[in-house]
Amino acid sequence: MCGIVAYIGPRDAYPILISGLRRLEYRGYDSAGVCLLSEDLNIYKCKGKVSDLEEYVVGKNLSGNVGMAHTRWATHGEPNYINAHPHFSQNKTLAIIHNGIIENYAVLRSELINRGYKFASETDTEVLVHLIEDIISNENVAVEEAVRIALNQVIGAYAIVIIAREFPDKIIAARKGSPMVIGVGEGEFFVASDATPIVEYTNNVVYLNDEEIAIIERDHDLRIKTIRNQSQTPYIQKLELSLSEIEKGGFDHFMLKEIYEQPRSIYDSMRGRIHVAEGIVSLGGIKDYEQKIINAKRIIITACGTSWHAGLVGEYLIEDLARIPVEVEYSSEFRYRNPVLYEDDVVLAISQSGETADTLAAIDLAKSKGATVLGICNVVGSSIARATHAGVYTHAGPEIGVASTKAFTAQVAVLTLIGLLLAQKKGTLPKSEFVKLLFELDAIPAKVERILKLNDKIKAIAHIYKDVKNSLYLGRGYNFPVALEGALKLKEISYIHAEGYPAAEMKHGPIALIDELMPVVFIATRRGIYDKVITNIEEVKARKGKIIAIITEGDESVKRLADHYIEIPDSEEMLIPLLATVPLQMLSYHIAVMRNCNVDQPRNLAKSVTVE
């Protein structure tokens, strides 16, 4: 939620900030603003997207080689000009940008109002900048010390950058709970919510830790201290990210590019981990925890959104393959519902961004009860990757489209590997079956490639259904989470109401919705309880619902029943989610494009939900 970027160095700051904001826009896009320091602090901000800000600043003084910018996803205060960041302190000598939530802002605000401060906005952020100004004037301390004192009074999450008019060679950044990375160039520094605005300038980065403050001075080394005033040595890491990975590469949208990247991202997530010839699976990241997982009485998977759907597939996989009981929890519920947790429980947190606030809180809770917590994250060095005891990265590459696609299939691929690894160690699968699964898994990227060739057919189906109001997605067994994910993709980017259901549950409610206007997407591949799904299709057909079926290549029975069908290659039942999800992503994508929706930045959503 919210993207922040800042620069100090010899170059003009504005072009760096604006292109950084464009890269961070997936984090929020309801208002945007920039602050540049030349003679004075100049702040320009407006409601809307980064492109609106670019239009707004035409003709304005954009000089300055110190600056910062922000793209917002509103939490406190509606998205408008006033609430957009940056915010000035009362005497306009300080400016702040902030990502996160100051939970005790109401108390701090009324104290400051009593001391004569006037608030321009409804944001929690403005409290912080007034507080820092107040400390500077009362305690006569340097800005970094005032920031430190202020942060000791704050409850909540923050990634902030402060620029002070009186200190034109310095920017102050700090974080707790919201991500922040500092790029260290030759005589210049960059600060951002993730590395994407930085990668074209330097690949030397420092990930700020919670409760750390960075004092970033032109022509000086980077200094870091904690809010308890302990100095820290900056740990410079090398970024493994290329510019081409975060650009559209000729596709109309990031989402489409990411859908098409899936053969590669699934392959990359398995590379070096699946050894077909030797018939083994190895996962270096959790090697030291293998015994712990095997001995676990149960595994609890916790995640949000699409990652939660991957977790559901994981439940089926791990129970099937390794016979270890698995529960899947929404992180937002788990963290608040006083769950029973034992020291021999293993908690598996799944997150693309590695920054989701609820998942982080669920991890903290699990750790506080003594459970072992492992992560499946896509973003290397992210908060969740660091908060967990160990983990396995999905190597999907940066996912920019807000609707998750390649991260989901990469998560499912990694969960399959975990299931197989546990089966291998526990001996729960006959060797022949194990090897067959490895072969089939190895063949998945090529099969996804074949599915991508169905684009024109899927587009034609999208055209027929682009104006519907409602839709139902049904599947059973491994295809039930696929139905949930298919429905989520459609609703989040096309704003068509879509529900995913276990196919047999349809008769306990959703069947009442079915009439000749209702498209029902069946994931009806020829494995598992296929015959029962056929019965469910018949039930919909009898009520005149329109049937779009995802079927196994050559399945004549469902072809006869369905109004439209999409044939996908066959595989083992437990690997079908890796295939069946892809045409559903494509269907949603085309429908959303035909409805003129902003596919990469759907309304009200954000890619990385760092607030609860």
Ligand code: G6P
């Ligand atoms: C947001 C995104 C979803 C994502 C979810 C969980 O809602 O829009 O695409 O699935 O957060 O995010 P995570 O990064 O933890 O997987």
